[in-house]
Amino acid sequence: MEIFASCMECMQTKGMPLLKPFPAPYFDDRISIVDCDFGHKMAIVLRAQKFELLLESGANALIAGFTLEASASFSAALERFFEFSNKVVLTHLEIGEALYDDVFKFMSRQSERQTGAFLILHALVFNFAYIPNTKLTEFRNAVIHKGTIPTPDKAMEFCELVYAEVFNISSLLNKHCPDAINLILERDFESRASTVPEGIRIHSAQKSSIFSISHENNKEDFAKALENYEKFNATLRHVSKEVPKILEALQANPEASALIDSIRPK
Numbered sequence: 001m002e003i004f005a006s007c008m009e010c011m012q013t014k015g016m017p018l019l020k021p022f023p024a025p026y027f028d029d030r031i032s033i034v035d036c037d038f039g040h041k042m043a044i045v046l047r048a049q050k051f052e053l054l055l056e057s058g059a060n061a062l063i064a065g066f067t068l069e070a071s072a073s074f075s076a077a078l079e080r081f082f083e084f085s086n087k088v089v090l091t092h093l094e095i096g097e098a099l100y101d102d103v104f105k106f107m108s109r110q111s112e113r114q115t116g117a118f119l120i121l122h123a124l125v126f127n128f129a130y131i132p133n134t135k136l137t138e139f140r141n142a143v144i145h146k147g148t149i150p151t152p153d154k155a156m157e158f159c160e161l162v163y164a165e166v167f168n169i170s171s172l173l174n175k176h177c178p179d180a181i182n183l184i185l186e187r188d189f190e191s192r193a194s195t196v197p198e199g200i201r202i203h204s205a206q207k208s209s210i211f212s213i214s215h216e217n218n219k220e221d222f223a224k225a226l227e228n229y230e231k232f233n234a235t236l237r238h239v240s241k242e243v244p245k246i247l248e249a250l251q252a253n254p255e256a257s258a259l260i261d262s263i264r265p266k
């Protein structure tokens with residue numbers, strides 16, 4: 001997966017017209033360490049949660065027609081989302097990080113234990129029962145354990161249901177536990193940023209993804225969220241293709257080039 005980045009150092013030393021976007025790949029740690037065209041090294045630390053990344057990866061697979069991969073990513077996203085939700089609720093209940101770690105080390109590899117914990121915590125904080133969708137479990141077991149390759153319609157239906165769960169529970173969490181969410185997002189960012197080797201400039205990036213817990217404008221409907229995501233990616237691809245051409249044209253024109261030089265910081 002990748003984000004389009006631009007170099008702050010170039011921007012500060014060479015002026016805005018050299019703001020050339022370039023692709024920066026990232027994986028599980030959501031950190032991309034890249035060099036710009038002028039050799040400035042930077043670490044781009046994404047402000048994104050693991051479940052958001054899995055939703056995005058699933059959306060990419062769905063768009064490309066890989067229905068099994070899309071369903072597997074969405075299924076994993078839901079599990080990681082329950083894990084995230086448990087952390088939010090426990091933080092909201094003022095359970096410290098060390099105690100959380102002590103409890104969750106016994107369930108971190110077992111998603112069913114995490115779902116069980118979520119059922120209890122949901123009742124405790126929201127005062128009504130969370131009813132797990134059995135359709136999701138049946139579909140997930142068919143895809144993950146039996147390797148069933150779903151049709152595009154079935155995969156879309158599954159992704160829609162997962163997205164709805166994430167959207168609805170996120171809305172509850174945002175309403176009842178906003179401070180706990182902010183605290184967890186900040187701690188997660190700081191802990192990942194602390195792994196960047198010393199001397200590398202750290203940039204934080206808020207990637208526009210298919211869903212983000214910290215965005216206020218997430219689409220309620222999955223089909224709309226997917227359409228929005230595709231449009232955003234198309235714009236990004238267009239910009240990354242056109243900006244270098246515009247820069248080349250500007251630099252090839254003596255008057256434009258002189259103008260660019262004149263506005264560069266000394």
Ligand SMILES: [Zn+2]
Nearest residue numbers: 007010036040
């Ligand atoms: Zn640079």
